[in-house]
Amino acid sequence: MSKTLAPPRPTPTGRATPRGALAVRLFGERISLLVRPRTVAVCLALVLVGVLALAVTVTVGDYEISLAAVPGAILGYGERLDVFFVQGVRLPRALTAIGVGAALGIAGSVFQSLSRNALGSPDIIGFTSGAATGAVLVILVLGAGRLAVSLGAIAGGLLTAAIVYLLAMKNGVQGYRLVLVGIGVSAMLGSVRDYLLTRAELTDALGAQIWMIGSLNSRGWAEVAAVWISLAVLAPVLLALGRRLRFMELGDDTAQGLGVPIRSTQIWALAAASALTGAAIAVAGPIGFVALAAPQIARRLTRTGGTTLVGSALTGATLLVVADLVALRALAPTQLPVGVVTAVIGGSYLIWLLYTEWRGVRA
Amino acid sequence: MALRAPTLTRPTLTRRVLRPTGLLLALGVLAVCALLSVTVGAKPIPVADVWAALAAYDGSYDHDVIRSLRVPRTVIGIFVGAALGLAGALMQALTRNPLAEPGLLGINSGAAAAVVIAVFAFGAGGSAFVWPAFIGAAVAAVAVYALGSRGRASATPVRLALAGTAVAVVLQGIVYGVIVLNDFVFDRIRFWQVGSLAGRDLDVFWQVAPFLVAGVVLTLCLGPSLNAVALGDDLAATLGARIPLIRTATALAVVLLCGAATASAGPIWFVGLIIPHAARMITGPDQRWLLPYAAVLGAILLTAADVVGRVVLPHSELEVGIITAFVGAPLFIALVRSRRMAQL
């Protein structure tokens, strides 16, 4: 604002489209969008990597299947063993991985956006901890099967999230208070789990522990259906809220000034993201780190300010299907729970990221 | 960096009287807790017998219980609680963040990973956990601190939190990997990671005592410097405080104290987070008073929680780590709700 500029000039002199973006306008401006070529390229690359990992998961293993035989095997033609491994084992496992990864990626992105905190994740508001406690209760106290464990996890997660939300509510819910109350409730539930784990038979306790690490071992079409149906219902809701969430990152007052209905957006986004997390956990256990890392990785890959839901979903899916491949092959024939791999790889990646980012001078 | 001005003006008369009396009172409470800890348990033992066991040991069963179980357990409880309280107060002063706790430096996860590896590789058990836990805690803390202070600027609170999370995640992954492959390791670690004082003997205490003493001495020397640091880096520097030196010394003290505590009792959450807040309510922000109070209150909480754990269930014990989480978490939530706390 130079001092000569007393009256605002009526004709704009500069380009106003944000850097790295293209304006796309169709049908006489009935549709107008901002497209970022870099984001599109990154998304396509993620899809490509994900599909490659899917192909490897389906074909490689102690029993090798040629890629050419896969389409037939999916439809039930070809050698019996091919059909068995593709249809019955590997394809559902890989599809579960993709669905769970996408669900965790979207949910993590929503939670980070709502809490305005790079460490915000469903883990932090206590959802994961509640789900784990619910599942451990079912495994160790009731000794019931997998479906009951899934239901116990969902019930525990929703109940805990609701309790955390209520405890954090005091003249509105502030992001940081939500996170802190979540930490407290999680710690309490953690001690309940510790208690149960130390009082149980070793094999039962180990089963519960593996469930808590998160695993895709022997997941079938029921799990595929569960996670993909949840995605089909909930992801559109969150994508529709995604624009509002990006505006809420500007601060509550600013967002409200721009006409974003804060309270309803918060509640709907929290509910949908929690439900999506619940589905992922019910299917695969509380796989750590994907929800935390996928949004951060996506942001750095696409170089956009703020969150990108689609990018986070694709990053999460790719991350998990690759991690599961590692979990399958790293110590073959022993199958590691995928949660071990996401923790080690994801944590190392975060360390590397911090290491390189802080090499410079920025405080 | 935003300036926060703690009231370091001359304390009011009431506070000048209150703080020493309060500390004496707290020490009295601690003595009562210690006495309870020695007498209460699966077999209640009268105070007179306790005294006899210490003064004139006659080799009877009761005397044996006192000397080999109850006393070591009480001594360790007092020191672990004091160390955790001090370490928590130091962490909060170091990061200028009321939510910081020693776990942020990766101490618990480092200790857990090292214990898991020790069991896996050498089949270690019992008090053989002490050294691996201590070394693991120290290595993890150094890694977190180095990562957090990389670059020109020294370790800022946000960086420490991120670095701590990242390191903790990797270590957790390692722990998971090992226990999935080996259920013997899992059997050991599931009991260790709860945090308990049961079955610790005085050997454990003598192993960690040098570190505890060094940590306590270092901490008490740091009080005045930390008062300066509380004013913000820039202002502290103009007051003549050597910020990087103070930071490093504080982190070192945290590692010594918390590493020793975790090595002797396993990871115990929340004591380091809650106790400094309780102490601050009494003393105000002056670190020279806050630190001794944090030590005594931490010791009270841990000994009391240990006694409660022994009597709350009819035929078995609840580990002290479970009790502190159950007492600490509601207090923490009440604290979060009651006050406007600094954002993370």
Add this chain to the structure above:
Amino acid sequence: MTTPADTGSRLNGRDLTLAYEQRVISQNLAVSIPDNSFTVIVGPNACGKSTLLRALSRTLKPAHGHVHLDGQVIGSYPAKEVARRLGLLPQTSIAPDGIGVADLVARGRFPHQGFLRQWSAQDEAVVAEAMDATGVTALADRSVDELSGGQRQRVWLAMVLAQQTPLLLLDEPTTYLDIAHQMDMLDLCADLHAERGYTLVAVLHDLNHACRYASHLIVMKEGAIVAEGDPAKVVTAELVEEVFGLPVRIIPDPETGTPMIVPVDRRGAAR
């Protein structure tokens, strides 16, 4: 002084009780923002200036009473509808990490956009004009993180201008700015008011700025409006002493003739 509960203006509130949780800031407050005015709210620290502004901008729901916008209770409009009529520059806003200047200003277009209409030619033109008016066009491709406090404040103002609202509420728009940029910001506001017919409501700290620029002054003390009207008629030495507890002299501003407040020299008295 009377506080006319003029219901004819576009933005007004009657019988307002404003409170944060249990803490009541104002009671029985009646306020009316004259149309096409440049209204400035002044008062000592913690007198409820910002709280009133928050109530007028519906970021704070009154505990009692209603704020009316264009004849309807402000809370009864859809959120976007309000945002097309009334813009707000809050005291604190958060720029997401790494967001670009043009990107941030473009976010002001939210109330005019929809799911399929996210970046029309009009959006682009308005954003370009808003950046031009605030002099941030040259910064368009920079990251907001890299900017100085003053530059950042102008970027946020550009974002609010891009909202294209006839009513604009500004909460201390001159904080963080040096004197030259303060005057630039106020000149810009005055132009928006005079040439484009904006109705402006600003909370300002500097009484002399307020007197020079305001067409309508609202003076607050302890949650109540103690005086309002044309600064030339309202501002007296007695009023300033009553409200701020500071003895002053009022002289005409040599540039504009508006009242200028000069504190009485008390150094002799202190000894």
